[in-house]
Amino acid sequence: MEHKPTEFVLIGAGIMSATLAILLKELNPTCNITLFEKLDVVSGESSDALNNAGTGHSGYCELNYTPEKKDGSIDVKKAIQVAKSFQLSKEFWAHLVETGHLKNPKDFIRQTPHLSFVWGEEDVEFLRKRYAELIKNPLFQEMNYSEDFETLKSWMPLVMEGRGTSQLVAATKMDEGTDVNFGSLTRSIVADLFIQKDITLKVAHEVKNLKKLENGRWEVKVKNLATSKKLKVEADFVFIGAGGGSLWLLEKSEIEEAEGFGGFPVSGEWLICKNPEIIEQHYVKVYGKAKVGAPPMSVPHLDSRVIDGKNQLLFGPFAGFSTKFLKNGSYWDLPKSIEWSNIKPMLAAGLKNLPLTKYLIEQVSQSSDEKLDALREYYPNADGKDWVEAIAGQRVQVIKKDEKEGGILQFGTEIVHSKDGTIAALLGASPGASTSVQIMLDVIEKCFPDKLKEWEPKIREMIPSYNLPESESEKWKENQKKSNQILKLND
Numbered sequence: 001m002e003h004k005p006t007e008f009v010l011i012g013a014g015i016m017s018a019t020l021a022i023l024l025k026e027l028n029p030t031c032n033i034t035l036f037e038k039l040d041v042v043s044g045e046s047s048d049a050l051n052n053a054g055t056g057h058s059g060y061c062e063l064n065y066t067p068e069k070k071d072g073s074i075d076v077k078k079a080i081q082v083a084k085s086f087q088l089s090k091e092f093w094a095h096l097v098e099t100g101h102l103k104n105p106k107d108f109i110r111q112t113p114h115l116s117f118v119w120g121e122e123d124v125e126f127l128r129k130r131y132a133e134l135i136k137n138p139l140f141q142e143m144n145y146s147e148d149f150e151t152l153k154s155w156m157p158l159v160m161e162g163r164g165t166s167q168l169v170a171a172t173k174m175d176e177g178t179d180v181n182f183g184s185l186t187r188s189i190v191a192d193l194f195i196q197k198d199i200t201l202k203v204a205h206e207v208k209n210l211k212k213l214e215n216g217r218w219e220v221k222v223k224n225l226a227t228s229k230k231l232k233v234e235a236d237f238v239f240i241g242a243g244g245g246s247l248w249l250l251e252k253s254e255i256e257e258a259e260g261f262g263g264f265p266v267s268g269e270w271l272i273c274k275n276p277e278i279i280e281q282h283y284v285k286v287y288g289k290a291k292v293g294a295p296p297m298s299v300p301h302l303d304s305r306v307i308d309g310k311n312q313l314l315f316g317p318f319a320g321f322s323t324k325f326l327k328n329g330s331y332w333d334l335p336k337s338i339e340w341s342n343i344k345p346m347l348a349a350g351l352k353n354l355p356l357t358k359y360l361i362e363q364v365s366q367s368s369d370e371k372l373d374a375l376r377e378y379y380p381n382a383d384g385k386d387w388v389e390a391i392a393g394q395r396v397q398v399i400k401k402d403e404k405e406g407g408i409l410q411f412g413t414e415i416v417h418s419k420d421g422t423i424a425a426l427l428g429a430s431p432g433a434s435t436s437v438q439i440m441l442d443v444i445e446k447c448f449p450d451k452l453k454e455w456e457p458k459i460r461e462m463i464p465s466y467n468l469p470e471s472e473s474e475k476w477k478e479n480q481k482k483s484n485q486i487l488k489l490n491d
């Protein structure tokens with residue numbers, strides 16, 4: 001068995017590990033990083049283009065980020081927080097473009113307006129109030145609102161065609177919206193890392209176990225899936241960025257902070273348009289309102305995408321249930337994740353989320369005709385022969401111990417790390433890849449607090465809005481304008 005010392009081991013070659021690796025290399029150029037990926041490709045799971053929706057989540061169009069409070073007012077906190085996080089991502093990607101780490105920004109990010117579309121008195125009133133609240137914030141000042149049929153038709157012809165003019169409808173539009181190919185971005189970052197010194201990438205290498213050694217380092221046991229050879233690696237710091245595989249590895253680490261976490265898998269499915277004439281008529285992302293009980297990532301949307309240079313049109317995702325934690329995982333993933341320490345939170349979360357269970361059962365049992373009916377709510381003239389079904393990625397929602405409730409189901413992300421900061425894992429998947437830079441900065445803050453003082457000036461140089469107070473609105477706008485220019489988002 002090979003035995004190799006290294007400083008940092010990162011598990012999984014998705015957007016999160018790729019982002020952490022390049023951040024660490026920028027902050028500490030002499031560090032030694034080994035990245036293990038169990039598939040024989042980089043970014044083959046959730047980060048790959050067709051496995052996610054490619055929305056640069058900025059809070060512009062996602063109605064689930066702006067819930068209505070009991071008093072009827074709209075809570076916009078989450079939308080603003082997501083907008084700020086995405087701004088940090090854009091600034092970091094712009095830094096990577098400026099410094100030559102990433103070549104053509106058009107390979108991974110494009111301006112694609114973000115629209116929210118609703119119908120019926122209650123939802124129109126909701127959107128009106130949401131708009132009025134959001135435009136008070138400088139990051140949302142360019143947002144447009146309309147209830148005028150002709151205006152909406154010019155914004156999204158496919159959505160308005162074949163719809164009666166008597167129906168009460170409304171939409172908001174943010175031209176600033178983006179479509180991001182996170183798969184292409186991940187592969188470009190990893191390709192750049194690969195040519196740097198002291199970076200080792202091992203694909204077809206599955207991490208099987210982790211153990212804290214008496215010398216304070218971590219022993220990581222890995223299997224080469226091509227040769228079945230086993231190797232052991234010692235590391236000062238381990239990041240578990242294995243997507244749906246993270247929970248299982250976190251349990252293996254046996255750190256006390258891992259206790260009580262469980263996972264609930266939700267799969268996704270698209271309808272993909274195959275008719276180029278239809279695809280060319282839609283150049284925006286149109287998000288609607290989720291049905292009661294639907295998980296946030298199942299908000300229906302009709303999306304213009306550019307994947308590998310080709311225009312695409314996708315509708316979905318429809319939610320589904322599978323016991324797999326990864327698209328390329330095993331049906332034993334869910335049963336294998338159950339332990340004494342998380343059985344109570346998992347049962348409690350299950351019992352408290354019966355509307356979600358009912359929703360998932362309905363979604364799984366939907367026929368192809370029912371899926372087309374759902375599409376026709378957004379594109380009334382849709383013809384079934386133009387559309388094919390495709391499987392999207394798998395997400396594992398976090399289940400967490402809760403003193404009062406026993407267990408809760410969370411739709412966000414959770415960084416679990418040991419007290420001594422030698423290991424961290426990322427659980428959950430929302431808002432996801434768009435906020436990867438903020439999430440990885442959080443990992444750095446939690447696990448390397450003693451290095452932060454030394455690293456902060458460099459972080460600010462790369463990401464000027466890092467820790468910038470919200471009150472500095474002119475600076476936020478200036479940083480936004482600059483990153484948009486470098487990323488060629490206002491062509």
Ligand SMILES: Cc1cc2nc3c(=O)[nH]c(=O)nc-3n(C[C@H](O)[C@H](O)[C@H](O)COP(=O)(O)OP(=O)(O)OC[C@H]3O[C@@H](n4cnc5c(N)ncnc54)[C@H](O)[C@@H]3O)c2cc1C
Nearest residue numbers: 012014015016038045046047053055207243245432433434
């Ligand atoms: C249907 C759907 C739609 C989405 N839409 C959006 C969107 O519009 N915008 C957005 O920002 N986000 C979106 N997301 C979320 C986003 O895709 C994820 O947050 C992001 O890709 C997670 O990246 P990751 O690096 O953590 O995981 P992944 O990309 O899944 O990477 C994890 C890697 O770890 C590897 N791995 C697992 N176990 C092991 C092991 N034991 N040893 C070695 N390697 C291992 C896997 O093979 C995989 O390559 C969506 C997700 C889904 C499923």
